[in-house]
Amino acid sequence: MTHMTPIIANVRFPFSLMNAAGALSTTRAELLAQARSESGAVVTKSITPTSFLDPGAQCGLENPGTDYYVEVIPELRQWGKPMIASVAGLTIEEFVQVAQTLTQAGADLIEINLNDPHVHTHVNPFQSVEHLDEVVSALRRQISAPVAIKLPATVPLTLSDVAHTLVRNDIPVVMCHNTSVNGGPSQARAVLEAAEGKLDVIGVGGVSTGAQALAILQQGVKAIQVGSAVVKEGVGVFARLKHELGEFIGADSAKLAS
Numbered sequence: 097m098t099h100m101t102p103i104i105a106n107v108r109f110p111f112s113l114m115n116a117a118g119a120l121s122t123t124r125a126e127l128l129a130q131a132r133s134e135s136g137a138v139v140t141k142s143i144t145p146t147s148f149l150d151p152g153a154q155c156g157l158e159n160p161g162t163d164y165y166v167e168v169i170p171e172l173r174q175w176g177k178p179m180i181a182s183v184a185g186l187t188i189e190e191f192v193q194v195a196q197t198l199t200q201a202g203a204d205l206i207e208i209n210l211n212d213p214h215v216h217t218h219v220n221p222f223q224s225v226e227h228l229d230e231v232v233s234a235l236r237r238q239i240s241a242p243v244a245i246k247l248p249a250t251v252p253l254t255l256s257d258v259a260h261t262l263v264r265n266d267i268p269v270v271m272c273h274n275t276s277v278n279g280g281p282s283q284a285r286a287v288l289e290a291a292e293g294k295l296d297v298i299g300v301g302g303v304s305t306g307a308q309a310l311a312i313l314q315q316g317v318k319a320i321q322v323g324s325a326v327v328k329e330g331v332g333v334f335a336r337l338k339h340e341l342g343e344f345i346g347a348d349s350a351k352l353a354s
């Protein structure tokens with residue numbers, strides 16, 4: 097059965113769709129608009145220790161730094177929906193420092209950005225299974241909030257090795273891309289199968305209609321993060337997607353609207 101109000105890492109989400117990190121989620125005004133919208137959670141831009149300038153990057157790490165979000169997170173929490181802080185750094189120590197500061201500020205879940213090219217250059221988490229094991233083990237041990245790992249669209253290890261490494265280190269959640277490479281199963285689907293129910297998968301990307309969202313949720317993905325459609329349409333996209341999903345699900349639509 098498809099759940100529209102999933103529980104992920106012991107946190108109840110009021111709706112299974114939310115913004116992807118960085119999609120209208122950098123400034124206080126953007127984050128407040130996400131909090132007031134029909135989105136099932138608020139996901140921040142990826143946050144680094146101090147402000148990060150990334151000239152020319154469209155989906156990079158440019159953000160005003162941790163102190164800015166420490167001020168904003170308590171205000172966002174007043175809307176009562178889960179608060180996911182996306183975290184990035186150029187060392188493991190930076191990831192841990194930002195994650196712990198944002199956990200103390202009230203983040204419910206820490207999303208570790210292993211998707212960004214800067215992170216790959218400096219931390220290179222996917223250079224080997226052993227190194228990935230060290231990286232996620234260090235993060236898991238030193239971050240007190242539940243940790244979610246966001247994967248890059250293509251990973252130079254098998255997805256089975258990646259999934260087993262996360263499970264072995266008690267990582268509860270993984271963000272996987274909904275797209276497929278070479279026409280095979282999507283990354284989200286491959287990780288779901290390899291993890292055998294031991295990881296909650298949040299699917300990222302490729303969704304702009306209720307029909308697309310439903311097809312992905314029916315695979316067993318617990319929730320979906322929407323990027324480009326949020327940027328294009330604004331936070332009103334969540335009301336539209338909720339309405340479209342309600343029409344598909346029929347009997348569940350009353351639950352969706354409540």
Ligand SMILES: Cc1cc2nc3c(=O)[nH]c(=O)nc-3n(C[C@H](O)[C@H](O)[C@H](O)COP(=O)(O)O)c2cc1C
Pocket residue numbers: 116117118119120141142154155156157182209211212246300301302303321322323324325327
């Ligand atoms: C403007 C913009 C900024 C982004 N910034 C980040 C970011 O800070 N951290 C991150 O992990 N992903 C970032 N992304 C990637 C999205 O989170 C998401 O993975 C990607 O857009 C795929 O989803 P889509 O197909 O719905 O666009 C950004 C994307 C966009 C469009």
